[in-house]
Amino acid sequence: MAATSYYFLLLILTFVTATLDQANSQLSTNYYKSTCPKALSIVRAGVIAAIKNETRVGASLLRLHFHDCFVNGCDGSVLLDDTANFIGEKTAVPNNNSARGFNVVDQIKANLEKACPRVVSCADILAIAARDSVVVFGGPSWKVRLGRRDSTTASRAAANTSIPPPTSNLSALISSFSAQGLSLKNMVALSGGHTVGKARCTSFRGHIYNDSNIDTSFARSLQQRCPRRGNDNVLANLDRQTPTCFDNLYYKNLLNKKGLLHSDQQLFNGNSADFLVKRYAASISVFFKDFARGMIKMGNIKPLTGSAGQIRINCRKIN
Numbered sequence: 001m002a003a004t005s006y007y008f009l010l011l012i013l014t015f016v017t018a019t020l021d022q023a024n025s026q027l028s029t030n031y032y033k034s035t036c037p038k039a040l041s042i043v044r045a046g047v048i049a050a051i052k053n054e055t056r057v058g059a060s061l062l063r064l065h066f067h068d069c070f071v072n073g074c075d076g077s078v079l080l081d082d083t084a085n086f087i088g089e090k091t092a093v094p095n096n097n098s099a100r101g102f103n104v105v106d107q108i109k110a111n112l113e114k115a116c117p118r119v120v121s122c123a124d125i126l127a128i129a130a131r132d133s134v135v136v137f138g139g140p141s142w143k144v145r146l147g148r149r150d151s152t153t154a155s156r157a158a159a160n161t162s163i164p165p166p167t168s169n170l171s172a173l174i175s176s177f178s179a180q181g182l183s184l185k186n187m188v189a190l191s192g193g194h195t196v197g198k199a200r201c202t203s204f205r206g207h208i209y210n211d212s213n214i215d216t217s218f219a220r221s222l223q224q225r226c227p228r229r230g231n232d233n234v235l236a237n238l239d240r241q242t243p244t245c246f247d248n249l250y251y252k253n254l255l256n257k258k259g260l261l262h263s264d265q266q267l268f269n270g271n272s273a274d275f276l277v278k279r280y281a282a283s284i285s286v287f288f289k290d291f292a293r294g295m296i297k298m299g300n301i302k303p304l305t306g307s308a309g310q311i312r313i314n315c316r317k318i319n
Contacts, residue, residue: 026305027145031124036116043125046108047132050101055244058133059197060100065130066193066298067095068123070180071159073302075151076122078159079105079315092159097233098200102316105129109315122315123148127299134295137196139246140288142296149309152318166203166261170271173263180301182294188267188276189290190298194238195250199260201226201234207262213269215257222260236260251281 032039051058068078071089078095079102080088089095090102105125112120124146135141164176177187205226208219218240225234237243238260239250250264254277259265268277280287310319 027147027300027303029143029145031146032116032120036112036119038115039112039120039124040128042111042115043108043128044132046104046111047129048136050104050107051133051136056198057101057104058137058244059193059238061104061126061129061133062193063197064099064101064105065126066190067099067159067163068126069298069301070162070176072151072155072162073304074123074127074148074299075302075304075309076126076148076312076315077151077154079122079126080151080154080318081316083317086153087156088154089156089159092156092163094159094163094165101129105315109312113313118311118313121148121150121309121311123150123303125315131295134193134246134291137244137246139195140292142292145296145299147303147305149304149306150312150315150318151304151309164263166199166263167206168263168266170266170269170273173266180298182297184273185276185290186294186297188273189280189287190294191264191267192248192250192280192287192291194261194264195246195248196243197238198235198243199238200232201236202232204236204260204262207260207265211262211265213257213265214259218258238264248280248284248287251277251287255281 047058047061064078065074068074068076071077078089078099081090082088090099105122108125108129109122112125127144127146127148131142131144162176162179164173168176173187174184182190204222205228207214208222208226209228222236225231225236240253240258240260241249253259254265254268257265259268267273280290313319
């Protein structure tokens with residue numbers, strides 16, 4: 001009986017692994033080589049122009065890809081507007097009055113539709129734009145696997161439960177990333193995306209008033225702009241020194257108890273993630289390598305391929 005159970009479990013694991021491998025194998029770094037050869041350059045030009053117009057939007061585009069992939073896979077669902085038939089993800093707690101960059105995606109999609117109609121998916125635009133934003137900020141590059149298709153629905157409920165909030169402790173972060181097939185190393189490396197961008201007062205208020213694992217002077221300086229009540233939308237840099245440069249100062253700040261979010265400082269708080277924070281603080285090249293690998297792995301979360309989903313003409317609505 002034990003042997004039978006073992007082989008049955010092995011069969012199930014083999015099937016699951018084969019299914020995941022099949023989905024990932026359908027993604028290719030040269031997917032649009034013949035169908036839309038200028039796709040990558042069109043997206044890159046759109047990202048560069050957008051960041052030139054507003055630097056912060058690069059971090060917003062990186063975050064959009066993350067928030068897309070963590071909710072039922074990398075399928076462009078985060079881009080869908082609400083309709084009479086369903087409520088999308090834009091008004092979910094992690095996204096409401098927070099997710100940005102939708103207009104940039106719209107413009108890139110419009111340019112792609114002119115060049116090669118109904119070919120490049122919105123989900124792939126998010127994956128490419130995230131990479132290009134990191135590169136513009138001076139970070140690592142990687143070959144983006146492409147061929148995702150777009151969802152025809154969205155889930156606010158899943159967005160509310162799948163995207164880890166800034167109040168998360170380490171165990172919650174590990175569980176959230178693990179649910180997506182991402183390891184502790186992936187989680188700590190991908191959190192380094194917070195080396196660029198900003199966060200609202202409402203996201204870090206609890207950390208600067210209630211937590212003890214924060215530098216006193218750092219907390220006091222933030223309290224001057226973010227009171228206990230009000231000013232919810234006041235912004236602070238996630239990386240206080242170089243918020244528009246993709247570097248490893250985010251980790252060095254954690255070593256000095258100067259992480260902006262509660263969830264940030266949880267990565268260096270006398271626990272299992274400490275050694276990775278120290279490693280990335282000591283070597284920007286190691287951080288870059290692991291971040292790129294983490295982005296590739298995250299981009300492979302449950303993509304719609306083959307005949308599943310669709311290629312949206314307008315990223316905000318299904319065809």
